[in-house]
Amino acid sequence: MGTVAAHGLCKSFGKVQALDGVTLDVPDGSFFVVLGPSGAGKTTTLRAIAGLEKLDAGSVHLDGRDATGDAPAARDLAMVFQNYALYPRHTAYENIASPLRARRRSSSEIAAAVEQMSSLLHIERLLQRRPAQLSGGEMQRVALARALVRRPRAFLMDEPLTNLDLKLRVEMRTELTRIHRSLGATFVYVTNDQVEALSMADQVAVLKEGKVQQVGTPAEVYERPANQWVAGFVGSPPISLLACHAEGDRLVGAEGWTLPRPRWTTAEDGRPLLLGLRAEDLSVEQRGDASLSGELYGLEPLGDRTVVDVRVGTEILKVKARPTVTGTPGERLLVTVDLDRAHLFDAGTGLALSEAGR
Amino acid sequence: MAVSVDEAVSTGPVRDHTSPARRFGGRGRSVLEIALLTVLAVVMLFPVLWMIETSIKENRDVYAIPAKFFDFTVTLDHFKDVFVASGGRSSLSGSFLNSFVVAGVSTVLATVLGVPAAWAYSRFAVKAKKDQLFFILSTRFMPPVVVVIPIFLMYRQFGLIDTKLGLILIYTAFNVPFTIWMMKGFVDEVPAEYEDAAMLDGYTRLQAFWRFTLPLLLPGIAATAVFALIFSWNEFVFAIFLTSSDDVRTAPPAIAGLIGGTTVDWGLVAAASVVFALPVLVFAYLVRKHLVAGVTLGAVRR
Ligand SMILES: Nc1ncnc2c1ncn2[C@@H]1O[C@H](COP(=O)(O)OP(=O)(O)O)[C@@H](O)[C@H]1O
Ligand SMILES: [Mg+2]
Numbered sequence: 301m302g303t304v305a306a307h308g309l310c311k312s313f314g315k316v317q318a319l320d321g322v323t324l325d326v327p328d329g330s331f332f333v334v335l336g337p338s339g340a341g342k343t344t345t346l347r348a349i350a351g352l353e354k355l356d357a358g359s360v361h362l363d364g365r366d367a368t369g370d371a372p373a374a375r376d377l378a379m380v381f382q383n384y385a386l387y388p389r390h391t392a393y394e395n396i397a398s399p400l401r402a403r404r405r406s407s408s409e410i411a412a413a414v415e416q417m418s419s420l421l422h423i424e425r426l427l428q429r430r431p432a433q434l435s436g437g438e439m440q441r442v443a444l445a446r447a448l449v450r451r452p453r454a455f456l457m458d459e460p461l462t463n464l465d466l467k468l469r470v471e472m473r474t475e476l477t478r479i480h481r482s483l484g485a486t487f488v489y490v491t492n493d494q495v496e497a498l499s500m501a502d503q504v505a506v507l508k509e510g511k512v513q514q515v516g517t518p519a520e521v522y523e524r525p526a527n528q529w530v531a532g533f534v535g536s537p538p539i540s541l542l543a544c545h546a547e548g549d550r551l552v553g554a555e556g557w558t559l560p561r562p563r564w565t566t567a568e569d570g571r572p573l574l575l576g577l578r579a580e581d582l583s584v585e586q587r588g589d590a591s592l593s594g595e596l597y598g599l600e601p602l603g604d605r606t607v608v609d610v611r612v613g614t615e616i617l618k619v620k621a622r623p624t625v626t627g628t629p630g631e632r633l634l635v636t637v638d639l640d641r642a643h644l645f646d647a648g649t650g651l652a653l654s655e656a657g658r
Numbered sequence: 659m660a661v662s663v664d665e666a667v668s669t670g671p672v673r674d675h676t677s678p679a680r681r682f683g684g685r686g687r688s689v690l691e692i693a694l695l696t697v698l699a700v701v702m703l704f705p706v707l708w709m710i711e712t713s714i715k716e717n718r719d720v721y722a723i724p725a726k727f728f729d730f731t732v733t734l735d736h737f738k739d740v741f742v743a744s745g746g747r748s749s750l751s752g753s754f755l756n757s758f759v760v761a762g763v764s765t766v767l768a769t770v771l772g773v774p775a776a777w778a779y780s781r782f783a784v785k786a787k788k789d790q791l792f793f794i795l796s797t798r799f800m801p802p803v804v805v806v807i808p809i810f811l812m813y814r815q816f817g818l819i820d821t822k823l824g825l826i827l828i829y830t831a832f833n834v835p836f837t838i839w840m841m842k843g844f845v846d847e848v849p850a851e852y853e854d855a856a857m858l859d860g861y862t863r864l865q866a867f868w869r870f871t872l873p874l875l876l877p878g879i880a881a882t883a884v885f886a887l888i889f890s891w892n893e894f895v896f897a898i899f900l901t902s903s904d905d906v907r908t909a910p911p912a913i914a915g916l917i918g919g920t921t922v923d924w925g926l927v928a929a930a931s932v933v934f935a936l937p938v939l940v941f942a943y944l945v946r947k948h949l950v951a952g953v954t955l956g957a958v959r960r
Contacts, residue, residue, distance in 0.1 A: 350858060352854050371862065381854070385849065387855070399860055402856075403860050
């Protein structure tokens with residue numbers, strides 16, 4: 301068992317409201333990602349679950365039992381800290397052994413466990429070094445080993461891959477997913493990288509300014525963002541948002557364009573809306589009946605694809621295209637829109653319009 | 659003490675400490691600078707040199723007029739007199755022993771009380787923390803001579819007059835605020851995450867402090883303790899007001915007591931002063947790096 305349930309977590313530091321009613325329900329054995337920009341309260345959430353932060357309000361239940369006031373040691377959790385927090389005077393070996401030493405395991409048992417962990421994370425050569433003698437990636441793996449050496453209720457990981465270079469980060473992503481699957485343990489994983497969230501998570505909670513914006517599977521968060529902010533934060537290149545309103549069976553843009561009104565929208569005529577279009581739902585190559593006209597603003601070749609920036613009035617649309625696409629800035633273009641995959645948000649509240657009819 | 663707290667915290671960018679005046683004069687020092695420094699050194703060090711000279715002069719040479727600077731007979735008799743008297747140990751040697759006991763015990767007490775307090779002030783959200791810390795520091799604002807009369811009266815009530823315990827208590831009371839302030843600076847430098855990590859490993863708060871933070875604080879504790887030790891060792895006002903008998907008296911009032919009879923044995927006074935100054939010099943040398951930090955109370959070099 302290893303369920304983590306945090307309900308209504310509130311925490312303020314002086315005037316800063318770091319957590320404002322955060323509620324998370326982490327099922328047993330899931331890879332649960334908390335996604336949010338820097339300063340959203342991700343670290344504070346993890347620390348609250350770990351018992352390192354005294355809460356103003358809210359409760360933490362572990363395996364269904366109220367653990368709100370328990371000491372960190374009593375919660376049986378393991379944590380990888382954002383800055384690793386490896387003990388500076390201890391060797392990598394002693395760092396990894398620390399959770400077992402605290403539990404007074406025999407030294408042969410400790411040696412076996414450390415050896416197993418170090419071969420899993422490929423750090424056998426580093427065991428006798430101190431943290432100061434390790435690179436960022438090596439420290440990160442030692443920190444992971446220190447957490448994984450034990451079988452706690454759940455693992456808490458605070459942006460463990462953020463400080464790594466891209467190649468190592470991609471490698472470790474697959475590695476962590478593999479470890480999660482082989483252990484079958486509960487992971488609460490914090491990151492500001494939406495690619496990590498989408499590629500690793502069973503469940504994603506999107507956090508902003510101490511409030512949970514949306515909880516769902518990566519597909520749900522990507523395909524059905526609950527509000528304009530989530531839509532903009534999840535996905536790369538970011539979603540393009542165009543101001544518009546409905547008029548009969550048309551959508552009329554603030555920049556003068558019109559598109560057929562998607563069948564599923566319920567918005568009354570004249571209400572200010574934002575039309576959200578993802579790059580892959582736009583095309584400069586196909587022809588369709590729903591299209592916007594604009595001019596080429598710039599090309600961003602990314603190897604496997606090219607992102608075409610198209611200016612429509614004063615707004616920029618990011619369009620995904622084949623890597624072979626060419627063009628000169630200023631050239632007139634027709635952008636075809638897949639309206640079935642478009643998103644509509646209330647321009648005032650930012651909330652997604654009901655997609656019940658979709 | 660090979661490992662310092664520096665290792666525990668990331669080192670900041672290297673700053674250029676060269677003062678503009680230095681760069682002006684090129685690499686060497688100007689003649690004027692050297693001349694001024696020499697004059698200053700002679701003026702400052704002359705009494706010390708004279709004390710050392712007097713302590714190793716034959717009595718004839720001590721009282722010679724005109725005074726002899728170079729051409730005198732060297733003897734260690736005065737140093738012998740500091741420690742042994744005709745009937746065995748001298749009373750001065752007893753005073754030195756008292757100084758050791760009083761300074762040592764009060765330093766240990768101040769460290770044992772002050773270090774955990776500094777840790778708590780650094781790590782926990784304490785109500786009105788700033789006010790509390792200011793209050794603690796404010797006990798040091800009063801010069802000893804101002805508070806010695808009320809303390810004398812209190813001590814008389816409690817029977818602490820003319821006891822080593824009385825001196826130990828008052829020195830501890832004076833050193834605890836200093837220890838808290840200086841150690842808080844050192845604790846602030848050690849990231850709290852080590853303790854957080856240790857608690858998740860399964861240790862209690864106190865175990866986390868004891869096993870992971872305390873070892874990183876040892877250099878700071880050593881420096882702080884030396885300052886406390888030097889304060890207690892040098893203290894004169896409380897010692898002279900609160901003690902009177904030879905078997906309680908510490909070295910500072912005992913040495914002062916050598917002066918004032920009909921005749922003064924200057925050789926003995928000088929030798930006793932040299933013996934008294936030695937430990938302070940040794941310890942000051944050991945913590946010279948932290949001297950500035952100590953003066954600015956806890957502001958550790960970053
Ligand atoms: N110990 C603290 N003291 C004061 N403010 C803090 C403290 N910890 C976090 N905060 C503030 O709370 C907010 C959330 O911080 P944090 O949980 O670290 O965000 P994240 O991990 O998502 O970047 C930030 O505005 C941060 O400045
Ligand atoms: Mg963080």
